[in-house]
Amino acid sequence: MEVMMMRARKWATVCAGFVTFAASILAGTTAKASVSPGGGADKAGGTAGSVHNQGRVNLYTPASNQIVGLSTSFVVPPMPSKVGTTFLWPGLEPVDNGVNFEPIGKGVLQPVLTWGPSCAPAAGKPAEAYSSWWISGQYVNTLGSQPGDQGCFSGAAMLVKPGDKLEVDLKLESASGQWVQTIGDKGKRVSFSFDLQGQAQDRVMFYIENYDGAPYAGPLSFSHTTVTFAKADSSTCLSWAAVPGVRSAKHGRKCVINTATVAL
16 A cells, blocks of 8 residues: 555554655666665664565646545456565555645555555455455555554455456545545445545555565556546646556546556
């Protein structure tokens, strides 16, 4: 969730990603879980997993603006081998110089499709980790120390099948100030709300995140994505069209991305 898995701290189980990377926009990496690709962010080391593979697309918004909504869809892939943990997700994350970055710090809002063990405390997730894909709205913050915001949080899990088309939506509710994640699969639906106390989100993320030898390599395509900005920003949206893995971005307060594809 992202990246946002609980790789950085001394967690006994794996959580979907907490990304601290500012480097390549589309790449795959391999590293030991106790060593952060984010340049020392994982100072405490940890036991989250021995191998960390990622396919990723990162899209950034200037700190003078912020993202207030993200909607997209993707299809549940076939069941992988019963090895490690795979997290597949879109998400939002703050940038260090964004509005109200502190005191919460860097955490990730992410609806995470999961195969294998996970730290998410999601009610209804499979008792046997490899019996089904499942998804829930999540917030993961492994680097902060703000009470109530540091840790792995989630809504209820929804079991899904290969071939299911998942519709996900993340939206900042102006009245409550809460971020609401909603996930739909045909007639089924789960949701999760979390209050980030006015912290701006300025990074859109599309990720494949593998731990402990999980073999899933993609490709995974996120389709019909709409990113809503607080203020119109055509230059940012147009710049995204040149990002590897991203197809067709239109400018305006709502940036439409036909596809964003990630693979290892």
